[in-house]
Every structure is written in structure tokens, then in C-alpha cells.
Amino acid sequence: MNYWLYRLLPFLNWFPISGKQLRADVVAGISVTMILVPQGMAYATLAGLPVIYGLYASAIPAIIGSLWGSSRFLHTGPVAMISLLSAASLAPFAAAGTQYFIELSILLALMVGVMRLLLGIFRLGILMNFVSQPVIIGFTNAAALIIGLSLLNTFLSVPKPDSGTFLEDFFGVVAQIPHAHWPTVAFGVGTLVALVGLRYLMPRLPGVLVVVILGTLISALIGFERNETVDIEQVQGDPVEGIYHGLLAARQDLDRVIQTLNEASEALQSSEDAGVHPPELAVRVATLESEKKRLSKARNALRLEAHRQQLTRRDHPTLGSVFQPREAGDAGPVWRLSGFEGNRLIMASGGQVVGTIPQGLPSIQAPVLHWDVMPALLPAAFVMALIGFMEATAISRALAARRREKLNPNQELIGQGLANIVGSFFQSFSVSGSFSRSAVAARSGAQTGMFAIISAIGVLITMLYLTPWLYHLPQAVLAAIVMSAVFGLVDFRTMAQYWSIRRADGLAGFITFGVTLLMAPNLANGVIVGALMANLVFLAGTVRPRYEIQSLRSDGTRPGSIRDDAEGEDEEPAAEDFAILRFDASLVFMNTAHFEDAVMDALARNPNARALLVVGNSLNRIDASGIDKIRSLITDLQAADCTLMFSGLKPGVLKYMKRAGLLDEIGEKNIFGSYREALETLQPHRKRTP
Known part of the structure; x- marks a missing residue:
């Protein structure tokens, strides 16, 4: 009886907890909270979501993952790899940040959780044995570069081309360096320098929290965000007037086509579910898909062209202010198009900040089940389930080895699965085990999984009372936090060692690295190709x-x-x-x-x-x-x-x-x-x- 009770409720192994252990867990939990809050917001932006969803993903999943996981020291929550995979998997179906995108992110978390739970229940953690270490290293190196470089546009405050491929987007962003917002660059570079300096000079300080506090204070003091929302008539002069009108029309046309496409897709799905296959409806859906791609390409080209236009703000007797092409000798700040608020333009001469963060706890609501999209998301959910498991077990094994404890990988799958499932009912996107936060917990003297519950309580307090203080936090600071975390994962030396030890293993790693880069943002393909390559090499050696x-x-x-x-x-x-x-x-x-x-x-x-x-x-x-x-x-x-x-x-x-x-x-x-x-x-x- 006791055996099954401890299997169903593994957190009972924590007890009894002495006063000394509890005090150590409180200290470790507070230490983790200081990193968790800024990291959660940063990884939410990486997942294409408003920053508040990073806090949602940092609370309830951390509690569930700790209670039902195998490792007492693994911290569950938003991580860079899974956040990027989530954004990349959903990019073909919705625009980042939209309500539909948010719904799909939460639905994907539910699917990932169900897959991990089933893998754990049926003891299928052995599947990771089919992915060799060179493949894992090759994928991790490529993914780390993709994660870091995908935030370069935020670091520079320039628009991303959104071409559909990582390398094309990257070179498109690099081409815009002359049009970068240099105060934003200064915030990003300053954050990276501060993080590196604090790591070496004051390693016990929570460097991430320090740069968030300093960045927010400096941003508020200098008025880093300077926006003005205007009507299209307030933009005057050639060629900017024509570009802005064209961009506004392209956005409206694209929104109309997307809405029509969604309606046609739902109608087609309903017909096919009823056993009817109307060819005219299938042709209409294909036509609308083609039109959507054409309009997206046109809109992206106009976005880039609009950003190149440097404008000057001038007072106007009836309109209040107008924005005209900048001329030689014009004084004052440079204004550019920053975004849209409905059919109105948001003009900016400053940098981008986090802005208003909704205050309060996440509401309990079931994920919206988009049945038409779920079959297409299954492969991505499966790969995310395996990669998240790979990360979590690697961290757990390292911590268990230090403590000389036994790890149950299948129980960890169950814990991670439940964390994603329950989290999806609290508006969380996909989560996994975090190496950095788990390491901080171990270094801070955590004794049981209670530290994760303490950290979640800290996040809940932040959502209730502290979010207004984060309004002025620059987006570049969050981008630099992610870059600092993921670039430390790049390890070409190990890849070279695999090549020198055995050419076939090294080749599998390098092919995985190359395929992952070339096929990004479809990162799952890199793992699949690498795993196939490694297993083909193994089979060749067997044959x-x-x-x-x-x-x-x-x-x-x-x-x-x-x-x-x-x-x-x-x-x-x-x-x-x-x-x-x-x-x-x-x-x-x-x-x-x-x-x-x-x-x-x-x-x-x-x-x-x-x-x-x-x-x-x-x-x-x-x-x-x-x-x-x-x-x-x-x-x-x-x-x-x-x-x-x-x-x-x-x-x-x-x-x-x-x-x-x-x-x-x-x-x-x-x-x-x-x-x-x-x-x-x-x-x-x-x-x-x-």
C-alpha cells in the first residue's frame, strides 16, 4: 500500500521536513524567483507571446512539476529551447501575439503534456536511446544559435522580415543594421556586459534581476519609450505617404483573407468529417492559402521599407502634429513607424518597452481545442515532448549524481507531463526543466522540491502587486538575457572531439547542426534527420x-x-x-x-x-x-x-x-x-x- 501511495504522490518522500531544511528551501526559492520572473518574461517573448504568459507559465507548472517529478531539485517552467520550438511550430498557423496564436500556444502545451504523460505511464523514456549524443550536441548548438540570433531584431529595434526561414530572416535583419535604434543597442550591449561582469565579479548576486531593475530604472528616468498614436492623414510627403497607405491596405487585405481562409478551412473540415469531399471547397482553400502567402510577402516588404523611412515630427494647426520625411538640417529625434493600433499608426522615436502587464492571477479555463489544427501539430508536439524530456533528464541526472540519488526518468516524464497539462488550464505555454534555475537552487542549498513551490508563490506575488513596476523594462534587456543564457550552450569543441574520435559520429553531429540551421524555424526536422542519420550509421555498422x-x-x-x-x-x-x-x-x-x-x-x-x-x-x-x-x-x-x-x-x-x-x-x-x-x-x- 505504501509503495503505491508513494508512486502516486512522490512528493511524500520530502517528509518529514526539518526546520533547517525548510529554511534552506525558502532561501533557494527566493533566489530562484529573482531569476524566474525576468526569465519567464524573456522566454514568453521568444515564444511569440505577451510577457504576462511567461509569468503564467512560471507559477502553476513549477508547483505541479515539483510535486510529481522524480527529482527534488529540478525546476520546471519556461525554457529557451521549448519556447522557440513552440513559436516555430505555430508560425505557419497564426501571427505571433494574436489571440489565435495564444490559444494555439496553450493548446500545444496541453498536447505536449499528454504525450509526456503517456510516455511516462508506458515507460517509454527509452525512446531517447535512439538519439545519439553527437546528434543532441549538434542540435543544441544549432538551436542555441537560432534562439540567440532570432532576437537580433529586438536587440537592434528593427523589423524581422518574416520570410519563413531563419537564415533569410537573419541576413535580412543584418542588412538593417544601418537603420538600428542605437539607444536600444546600448541597452542590449550594456545588459550583456553587465551579466558577464556580474557572473565573474559577483557570482552570488542574481545578475538577471540586477540588470532588470537597472534597465527598468534607467529606461523610466530617460523616457526611453516615446510613442504617439496618429491617423494615417498625419503622415505626409512622398514617398512615405504612399508606403504607409500601401502597408495599411496590405494589412487589411491580409486580415480579410485570413478570416475567409479560416472559415473555408472549417467548412472543408466539417465536410470531410461528414464523409463529403467537395473539390470546389478544397480548391478555394488552396487559392486562399496562395493569396495569403502573396499578401504576407507584400506586407513584409512594405514593413521593411516603412522602417527605412526617417521622419520628423512637426506641429500642425489643425491636425496637431504631422510626420514628414526628414531633411538635411532637421533637428530633433528621428521618428519611425512602430506598429498599429487598429487602423491608426504608432509612431516612435524611442525604444520598445514591455509596456502594460495585466495585473492579477491567471484565470482557470480549459484550452480551446482547435481540432482542425491539432493533427498538424502532433509531430511538433511529439518532438517537443522528447526534447523537453531530454533537457529535464540531463539536468536531473547531473543533480542526482551530485547528491548520489537515484533518478526515475519515467516518473520525471509524468511530472513534466502533468505540469504542462495542468498549466494549460492556467494559460501556460509549453514548459520543461530549466538547467540555470535548477543549478541556482542546488547552489543555494535547496533540500526538497518545496523550493519550487516557494518560487511559484514569489511569481504569484509579482503578478498581484509588482507588474506595474515593470512597464518601462526595455525589450532589448529581455533579448540580451536570453542571448546570454543560450550562447553559453554553444559547444563546438565537443563536436570536434566527436569527429576526431569517430568520423561517423562526428558527421551525424555536423549534419544535424547544418540541417537544423537550414530548416529553421522547423527545428523538429533537424532532430529527426540527425536521429535517422545516427541510426543509419549504427545499422551500417551492424550490417x-x-x-x-x-x-x-x-x-x-x-x-x-x-x-x-x-x-x-x-x-x-x-x-x-x-x-x-x-x-x-x-x-x-x-x-x-x-x-x-x-x-x-x-x-x-x-x-x-x-x-x-x-x-x-x-x-x-x-x-x-x-x-x-x-x-x-x-x-x-x-x-x-x-x-x-x-x-x-x-x-x-x-x-x-x-x-x-x-x-x-x-x-x-x-x-x-x-x-x-x-x-x-x-x-x-x-x-x-x-
């Missing part, structure tokens, strides 16, 4: 394993080194009347043909051999195909006046050979317990060199 024809020292007293051939200055073939072969793999259906080739190769090098000794120490397993192949080789070799012998066969292999009656066919006298015993029997027949 054609290494075999070696063994030589003896020229004095004939003991076995010599193992060689790929039987030639050498101090070595020679084993004998003219026998050959020795070592096959470095299990003998299974995939490599029986290669085993036969190895036998024929050994006999071709020893044409006068009357016996072939197979060194069986490396034969860990044999299946029915392997047994049949040995049986056929016995017959073929006997026809050629040659005897097949084995040495050092393992008990498991002998057991299956005996069941198949193969031992009788080989002959007991041709099966030796060890390599040395076989040589002692064969050595007297060896032809000595004169």
Missing part, C-alpha cells in the same frame, strides 16, 4: 561489422596482434593448414551475409587451410538466421575439406546453438572453451618457418 583475420608471432609461441590483414614484418598467417577469424558483432539476420564474406576472405588468404577457427568472444547474440548461416557454412566447408571451429562462445550463444541442434553438427571436439585452448590444439599442426 557490415568489423572482422579481423588473426596473425601469430613468427616464433609461434603466442598469439600476435590483431590485424585487418595477415601480413607484416614480424607476423605471418596463422598457418598453412588453419586460419583464425574474429567477428566483432552479434550474428543476426542483418549481417549473416557479411559473416559469410568474412569466412570466405579468411579462407582465400589461407587457400591450404583445413580448419577455420572463429573466435567467438565478441558474439554476444545469435538468431535463427545466424544459426542457419553457420549450418550452411559447415556443409560448404566440409565439401571443401575444411572444418569450422569456434572458441570462447558465451553461454547464451551456446544455449541457442544447442536448442537448434547446431552443436552436434559442429562437433564437440571443434568447440573450445577459450582461444588459448584452441591454439594449443591447433598449434602442433602449424607449419614452422624454416
Whole structure:
């Protein structure tokens, strides 16, 4: 009874908690809160969501993940990798920040949670064994670069091209460096420098919290945000007037097409669910998809062109103010288009800040189930479930090793799954285990998972009382926080080591890295391609394993080194009347043909051999195909006046050979317990060199 109770409620293992332990957990929880609040907001922007959703994802999921996880020291909440994967997975279906995008983000969290929960219940954590370490390192390196560089536009305060591919967007942002907002750049660079400096000079200080407080104070004092909302008529002059009108019309046309497309897609889905497949409706949906892509491309081009226009604000007797192209000698700040508020323009001469954050706790509401999109999100949800599990278990194992504790990966899957499922009912996007916050907790002396509950309480207090104080926090500071965190994950040295150790492993890592970069923002494809590559390399090694024809020292007293051939200055073939072969793999259906080739190769090098000794120490397993192949080789070799012998066969292999009656066919006298015993029997027949 107690066993099942502790399985269902693993947090009971925390108790009893002493006063000393509780005090340590409170200190660790407060320390984590100082990092969790700014990190949560930063990762929300990375996920394409308003910053308040980062706080939603930092509260309830942290509590559930701690209560039902295996590790007492793993902190669950928003993380960079999963946030980027969430944004990338939803980009084809909705524009970031829209209500539909928010609904899909919460729905994706529910799907990821259900998948992780099922993987944990059915003990399928073993699936991660199919992803090799070089693939994981290659993917992590690429994803870290993508995460960091995808925020470059926020760092520079320039629009992102939104071309649909990461590399094209990146080079599009780099091309806009001359049009960057340099005070924003100063905030970003200053944040990075401060984070690095605090990490080395004052490592015990919560550097992330320090830069958030300083950045918010400086921004408020200098009036970093300077916006004015105007009508389109207040923008005058060529060519800016035509560009802005064109952009406004393109936005309206795109919104109209998206709405019509959604209605047509729902109608098509309803018809197909009813068993009807109207071709005219399918054609209409395809046409609208094409029109949506065309309008999106046109709108993005106009957005970039609008940002290039430098304007000057001038007073106007009837309109109040007008914005006109900047001329030589104009004084005052440079104004640019910052965004839209309905059909009105938001003009800005300052930088972008977090702005108004809704105050109060998240409401309890079920995720909106968009059945038409869910099938398309399944592959992304599965990959996110596995990658999140990979992150969480890697962190948990490191912490468990330090504490000399046992980790249950399947229980961790259950905890992470429940955190996402329950979190989705509190408007949370996808979450996972955080390395940085878990490390802070361990360093701060956390004793039980209670520290995570304390940190969640800190986030709830922030949502209730402190969000108005964060209005002036520059977006560039949040971007720099994410960049600082993810660029530390880049590790090309390990990739180079894998290449130097084994070319095939290194190639799998580099291919994963390249494919992930090229196919971004569809990061899931990089993992899939890398995993397939690693498993193909493994299968190739299984199908054609290494075999070696063994030589003896020229004095004939003991076995010599193992060689790929039987030639050498101090070595020679084993004998003219026998050959020795070592096959470095299990003998299974995939490599029986290669085993036969190895036998024929050994006999071709020893044409006068009357016996072939197979060194069986490396034969860990044999299946029915392997047994049949040995049986056929016995017959073929006997026809050629040659005897097949084995040495050092393992008990498991002998057991299956005996069941198949193969031992009788080989002959007991041709099966030796060890390599040395076989040589002692064969050595007297060896032809000595004169």
C-alpha cells in the first residue's frame, strides 16, 4: 500500500521536513524567483507571446512539476529551447501575439503534456536511446544559435522580415543594421556586459534581476519609450505617404483573407468529417492559402521599407502634429513607424518597452481545442515532448549524481507531463526543466522540491502587486538575457572531439547542426534527420561489422596482434593448414551475409587451410538466421575439406546453438572453451618457418 501511495504522490518522500531544511528551501526559492520572473518574461517573448504568459507559465507548472517529478531539485517552467520550438511550430498557423496564436500556444502545451504523460505511464523514456549524443550536441548548438540570433531584431529595434526561414530572416535583419535604434543597442550591449561582469565579479548576486531593475530604472528616468498614436492623414510627403497607405491596405487585405481562409478551412473540415469531399471547397482553400502567402510577402516588404523611412515630427494647426520625411538640417529625434493600433499608426522615436502587464492571477479555463489544427501539430508536439524530456533528464541526472540519488526518468516524464497539462488550464505555454534555475537552487542549498513551490508563490506575488513596476523594462534587456543564457550552450569543441574520435559520429553531429540551421524555424526536422542519420550509421555498422583475420608471432609461441590483414614484418598467417577469424558483432539476420564474406576472405588468404577457427568472444547474440548461416557454412566447408571451429562462445550463444541442434553438427571436439585452448590444439599442426 505504501509503495503505491508513494508512486502516486512522490512528493511524500520530502517528509518529514526539518526546520533547517525548510529554511534552506525558502532561501533557494527566493533566489530562484529573482531569476524566474525576468526569465519567464524573456522566454514568453521568444515564444511569440505577451510577457504576462511567461509569468503564467512560471507559477502553476513549477508547483505541479515539483510535486510529481522524480527529482527534488529540478525546476520546471519556461525554457529557451521549448519556447522557440513552440513559436516555430505555430508560425505557419497564426501571427505571433494574436489571440489565435495564444490559444494555439496553450493548446500545444496541453498536447505536449499528454504525450509526456503517456510516455511516462508506458515507460517509454527509452525512446531517447535512439538519439545519439553527437546528434543532441549538434542540435543544441544549432538551436542555441537560432534562439540567440532570432532576437537580433529586438536587440537592434528593427523589423524581422518574416520570410519563413531563419537564415533569410537573419541576413535580412543584418542588412538593417544601418537603420538600428542605437539607444536600444546600448541597452542590449550594456545588459550583456553587465551579466558577464556580474557572473565573474559577483557570482552570488542574481545578475538577471540586477540588470532588470537597472534597465527598468534607467529606461523610466530617460523616457526611453516615446510613442504617439496618429491617423494615417498625419503622415505626409512622398514617398512615405504612399508606403504607409500601401502597408495599411496590405494589412487589411491580409486580415480579410485570413478570416475567409479560416472559415473555408472549417467548412472543408466539417465536410470531410461528414464523409463529403467537395473539390470546389478544397480548391478555394488552396487559392486562399496562395493569396495569403502573396499578401504576407507584400506586407513584409512594405514593413521593411516603412522602417527605412526617417521622419520628423512637426506641429500642425489643425491636425496637431504631422510626420514628414526628414531633411538635411532637421533637428530633433528621428521618428519611425512602430506598429498599429487598429487602423491608426504608432509612431516612435524611442525604444520598445514591455509596456502594460495585466495585473492579477491567471484565470482557470480549459484550452480551446482547435481540432482542425491539432493533427498538424502532433509531430511538433511529439518532438517537443522528447526534447523537453531530454533537457529535464540531463539536468536531473547531473543533480542526482551530485547528491548520489537515484533518478526515475519515467516518473520525471509524468511530472513534466502533468505540469504542462495542468498549466494549460492556467494559460501556460509549453514548459520543461530549466538547467540555470535548477543549478541556482542546488547552489543555494535547496533540500526538497518545496523550493519550487516557494518560487511559484514569489511569481504569484509579482503578478498581484509588482507588474506595474515593470512597464518601462526595455525589450532589448529581455533579448540580451536570453542571448546570454543560450550562447553559453554553444559547444563546438565537443563536436570536434566527436569527429576526431569517430568520423561517423562526428558527421551525424555536423549534419544535424547544418540541417537544423537550414530548416529553421522547423527545428523538429533537424532532430529527426540527425536521429535517422545516427541510426543509419549504427545499422551500417551492424550490417557490415568489423572482422579481423588473426596473425601469430613468427616464433609461434603466442598469439600476435590483431590485424585487418595477415601480413607484416614480424607476423605471418596463422598457418598453412588453419586460419583464425574474429567477428566483432552479434550474428543476426542483418549481417549473416557479411559473416559469410568474412569466412570466405579468411579462407582465400589461407587457400591450404583445413580448419577455420572463429573466435567467438565478441558474439554476444545469435538468431535463427545466424544459426542457419553457420549450418550452411559447415556443409560448404566440409565439401571443401575444411572444418569450422569456434572458441570462447558465451553461454547464451551456446544455449541457442544447442536448442537448434547446431552443436552436434559442429562437433564437440571443434568447440573450445577459450582461444588459448584452441591454439594449443591447433598449434602442433602449424607449419614452422624454416
